[in-house]
Structure formats: C-alpha cells, structure tokens
Amino acid sequence: MAIDLTIGHVFTAAGWLLAATVLWYLYRAYVVRSHFQRLQRQGVPMLPHHPILGHLGVVGMLMKDMPRDVHGDYLMLLIQDNWRELFDKKYTSCPPAVYLDMWPASMPMLLSMNPDMTAQFTQDVNMEKAAAQGNFLRPFTRNIDIASSHGAAWKKLRRRMNLGFSPQAIRARLPALMEEVEVFRDIMVSRAGKDGGWGSVFTLEELVTMLTLDFIGRFTLDIRLNEQTTPLTPMSAAMLDTLPRLRVFTHIGNVWSLFNPWVRFKLWYNVRIMDTWLAPFLQKRRDDLTAGKPPSGGATLVDTLFQTIATENPADANTTETFDYVVAETKHTLFAGHETTAFSLAWLFRTLAHEPTILKRMMAEHDTVLGPDPNAAADRLREAPHLIGQLPYTTAVIKESLRIHTNVGTLRAAPPGASLYGPAGSGYEGVAFPTDQCVLWDGNFAIHRNPAYWSRPLEFLPERWLTTDKDDPLHPRRNAYRPFEQGPRNCIGQHMAMTEMTMVLVLVVRTLEVEEAWDEWDAKTLKTNKKKDTVWGDRLYQVSKHGPPHVKDGMPVHVRLRQR
Numbered sequence: 001m002a003i004d005l006t007i008g009h010v011f012t013a014a015g016w017l018l019a020a021t022v023l024w025y026l027y028r029a030y031v032v033r034s035h036f037q038r039l040q041r042q043g044v045p046m047l048p049h050h051p052i053l054g055h056l057g058v059v060g061m062l063m064k065d066m067p068r069d070v071h072g073d074y075l076m077l078l079i080q081d082n083w084r085e086l087f088d089k090k091y092t093s094c095p096p097a098v099y100l101d102m103w104p105a106s107m108p109m110l111l112s113m114n115p116d117m118t119a120q121f122t123q124d125v126n127m128e129k130a131a132a133q134g135n136f137l138r139p140f141t142r143n144i145d146i147a148s149s150h151g152a153a154w155k156k157l158r159r160r161m162n163l164g165f166s167p168q169a170i171r172a173r174l175p176a177l178m179e180e181v182e183v184f185r186d187i188m189v190s191r192a193g194k195d196g197g198w199g200s201v202f203t204l205e206e207l208v209t210m211l212t213l214d215f216i217g218r219f220t221l222d223i224r225l226n227e228q229t230t231p232l233t234p235m236s237a238a239m240l241d242t243l244p245r246l247r248v249f250t251h252i253g254n255v256w257s258l259f260n261p262w263v264r265f266k267l268w269y270n271v272r273i274m275d276t277w278l279a280p281f282l283q284k285r286r287d288d289l290t291a292g293k294p295p296s297g298g299a300t301l302v303d304t305l306f307q308t309i310a311t312e313n314p315a316d317a318n319t320t321e322t323f324d325y326v327v328a329e330t331k332h333t334l335f336a337g338h339e340t341t342a343f344s345l346a347w348l349f350r351t352l353a354h355e356p357t358i359l360k361r362m363m364a365e366h367d368t369v370l371g372p373d374p375n376a377a378a379d380r381l382r383e384a385p386h387l388i389g390q391l392p393y394t395t396a397v398i399k400e401s402l403r404i405h406t407n408v409g410t411l412r413a414a415p416p417g418a419s420l421y422g423p424a425g426s427g428y429e430g431v432a433f434p435t436d437q438c439v440l441w442d443g444n445f446a447i448h449r450n451p452a453y454w455s456r457p458l459e460f461l462p463e464r465w466l467t468t469d470k471d472d473p474l475h476p477r478r479n480a481y482r483p484f485e486q487g488p489r490n491c492i493g494q495h496m497a498m499t500e501m502t503m504v505l506v507l508v509v510r511t512l513e514v515e516e517a518w519d520e521w522d523a524k525t526l527k528t529n530k531k532k533d534t535v536w537g538d539r540l541y542q543v544s545k546h547g548p549p550h551v552k553d554g555m556p557v558h559v560r561l562r563q564r
Helices: 007-041 056-063 073-081 115-124 131-141 151-164 167-190 204-221 234-245 261-290 301-312 320-336 339-354 356-370 374-383 385-389 392-404 494-508 518-524
Strands: 097-100 109-112 411-413 419-421 432-434 439-442 512-516 556-561
Touching: 056 073, 073 097, 109 115, 115 419, 115 439, 131 234, 131 261, 131 320, 131 411, 151 301, 167 204, 167 374, 167 385, 167 494, 167 512, 204 261, 204 301, 204 320, 204 339, 204 494, 234 261, 234 320, 261 301, 261 320, 301 320, 320 339, 339 356, 339 392, 339 494, 339 512, 356 374, 356 392, 356 494, 374 385, 374 494, 385 494, 392 494, 518 556
Parallel strands: 109 439
Antiparallel strands: 097 109, 411 439, 419 432, 512 556
16 A cells, blocks of 8 residues: 655654654653752752753853853853852852753753762762763764773773773884874974964864874874875764764754754764774774784784784684774774863963963973974984873973863763762761762862862962872862863773873974964954953853864964074
8 A cells, every 4th residue: 555645744743743852851841840849848959949940040140141152061160159149048168069950951960069079979989971971972883882881891891991091002102103293293383484473373273183183093093094184084074074963962952853864864874984984994903913913013902902802702803793893992982082182282282372481391391301402302202202201290281281171071870869978078968969860970170170179279380290298288189180080980091192292292382382363363254343252251261062172263373483
C-alpha cells in the first residue's frame, strides 16, 4: 500500500513533535522546580528561588551588565563577589556550594565554590563524569574513548593512556615536537613590522590553534599536519566543523538540533571524513608494530595504545574493535589537546605584555639555562631535552596564568541519594547539600580568585609557585589549584600541555614582543564608532562558543622584533 505524504502530514507531524517537546520541558520544569522548592523549605542555603522561574531571574540580574557572548564561568565569580546580597542575612559566609536551577537554559547544577567540597566528589570519592560529557562526545567518538568511560573500563583505558602521556614519552618526542613550535615562531617573526616596528593586526587565537593542532597531531600520530602553513587537512577541517555542532546540554535553545536533518548529516559526514583520513595512518602504524618495526623518534600515543593492547591480550591486537577504539581515542586526543592549550597560550602572551618585570626575569632564566642566543634555544633543547624541566620560573609563570585564566571545570554525576557536606572552616560544617537532580560543577574559576584560598588572588605572582615554606601566605593551599583538576580523573595531558607552553615561551618571548591591538582591530572591522564590549573594563575576556571558552575576537595583536 502506497503512503501518500503531503505537506499537511509534514506540518501535522511537526506540530505533534513541537507539542511533545513543550510538554516534556514543562514536565521537567515541574519536577526540577518542585525539588528545589523542597530543598528551600528544608533550609538548605540557596539563592532566591522562584517557583516558576527558578534561578533564571537572579542569574539574569547578576549577568545583566555582562556582554551577551561572555562565558558562563563569570557567573560563579559574580555569585562569589555578591553573596552577601544574594543569600539570607543569617549566613556569615558564602555557601561552599550553590544550587543553580536554570532549567530549561541548562541542567540543574550544584556549583562547588570550596576546594574541599570539590575534593569530596573528585578525590575523596571519584564520582563519574556527568552524562553531559558522554552526550557531547557521542557523535564524535561513539563513547568508546577514555573521557566517556566509567568504572573498571575507565581504569583499564587510563592505564593505557598514562603510558602514552608519561613525562618520559613526551621527553622522547621533544625533538620532533620542537619543529612544530619553530614553525610557529617563524610565522610570528614574519608578522613583525619593518625596521623594528609593529606589524599588521591579526588574531592570535587562530595562530595558536593551528600550532596546537600541529603539535598534538605530531605527538599522537608522528605526522606533520602542516596546519600552520597550508590549508587545513580534511581531518582537522571536519573536526573544527563538528565541534560547534556538539552539545554539552540539550536545552530549549538547541533541542531542535536533535531533529535537524542537516545537523545530523553533517555530524555523520564529518566523522566519516575523520575516520577515513585517519584509517590508513593508523593501519600502517599497527602493521609496522606487528612486523616488529620499532617507531622512530620515540613511540607515539598511537604506538603505545597498540603495543599495550597487544601486551594485555595478543588476541586483541588486530581486531576491528581495537582499531575502532584507537580511532576514537585519537580523535578525542586531537580535540582535547588543541582548544584549551590555545586559549591558555593566548592569555600567557597577554599577561607577559602587561608584566614587564616578570617577563624580564623569565628571559634571564632562558639566557642562563639555554644560552644567551634565542635562535639557538631549539637546538640546545634537542641536544639536551631534560633542560625543559629546569626552568622553574617559566613553569611558575605558566601555572600562575592557568590559575587566573582557568578555562575548564569538571562536571560530575553523584549517585542517587548522595549529598555533599560543608567542609571544616567553611562556616557550614556538616551541613548537607543533597545532590539529587543536579550535575556537580567544580567552580575552579571562582576558587582560583577567592581571597579565602589565595593571598592577593588577583595579582599575578609566580613566586607563589616557588616557595616551599608552608607558612608563607603565598604558598598554595591544599586542593585549591585545579586547572587540570585533581584526583584519579585529572587531566591526563597536563604534562604535555605544560611542556608545549614552555617550548613556545622559550622560542618566542626573547625574539618577539606581542601586544594587543584593539585600535587597529576596530579600524579593520569598522567598529571605531560602535560600543565596545568589555568585562570590568577589559576588552579581552572569556567568550562562549562551544565547549571550552575562547578569547574575545580571537585576541587581536600585532608583533615586533624584540630589542634587548
């Protein structure tokens, strides 16, 4: 029997779909609002909660003076700075955790504002990643990667990945990785002006993103992607086109992407391009290892995965399941290894431009350890890769920049019926914060700027990472430093990210001056007579795009050769 589909049928189906979606959101709103109202009646510390709007009103009030594109991390800072006006007068300190009912704009959350509270779900008990993490990665990796795994499966994958990201493995790859950083330095030099003047304006985030893609590609696959110097490879182009289409949360603003055939097609098509592009490289690596050909220049992450699986169970070495897993893990590593590091590099260059005394001391360290000629630094590190670990002040500068300009906080899912409890010294000792209905969010961006945990928190002080005296007010507090998270599920690539940023600083800061160029940018983009977005008077701030935060307008800069 033929099916006669008409425009009327399509609109009827769309109408029913719309009605079902609206009913679902209304039902969820009722469940969430009722739960939060019960918590409020029980006396749990909470922002003013409306039975219909939840916390949307108070959040809107807090964010009303912020630019529309500002990242959500600023919300936790606003709560931390304004807690006296937000919470009942009976409270004498900011609650260690804050409930956020912003349905349907996001899932309900319990935001940890205290490092010891966060430790309860990341260290004391290693709670699973929130379902949102798996939802985000599912179209990309089919959830067979380490970030999407849980329990015993995660422990097994973590052991494999630990070998590939060990300091020894990274040190062995350093000579090859240095080539990618040299390309970045040469491109930056080519952007400098003539006769010691400033060059033309460009966006630094775009340049460092291409660098981090080349770097992570070389580390993972031992392939020169050449993203910095040639058009994007099909793999990178498909990945960058995929990321904006992924969703951390399904909410009222993006729910229609679930039913959008174009979005579904693009996700399928991009992943197919990535898998097709990666397959021959991965197959060759596996064939070489099976044939007993050792990797040249140190084992890559892919080599380590294939070798470890073969050691665990030789029967698994050449299975389709193993190959699919390595493909998924490779894609996840390429994704996770470029965005956050690019963001951090942009803020590092901005900070050094504003802190000449710190810059001078860091350059002096480079002169002492690597020799006075900056053009010889790369060869010096190739000859003696261990010297990358003998730059304590440079490391301190990077760690301090990551503290102030944090860009990722973990999301966890508590088991049913669980609670977090006010830690000692919080003013809420033993107070239960039930976690039902909530995603647990580590508020590290606020924690890193809280004077209760950091002496002079808004000052850029690398010295806090050099003191060994625990009685020194600058000495970092236990649990308070969380840019890579803490606990068993901390960032597995943190040592690689630190090494990459150190290499960039070593090769660039003694050669070039990098300065923000907003006036030139405004003239180039015809914004000279328009209102400029700022956060607390600063043109550069964290913006929301997809996943991790980015820098406003890509951070427009110009560069010139450094005169010493």
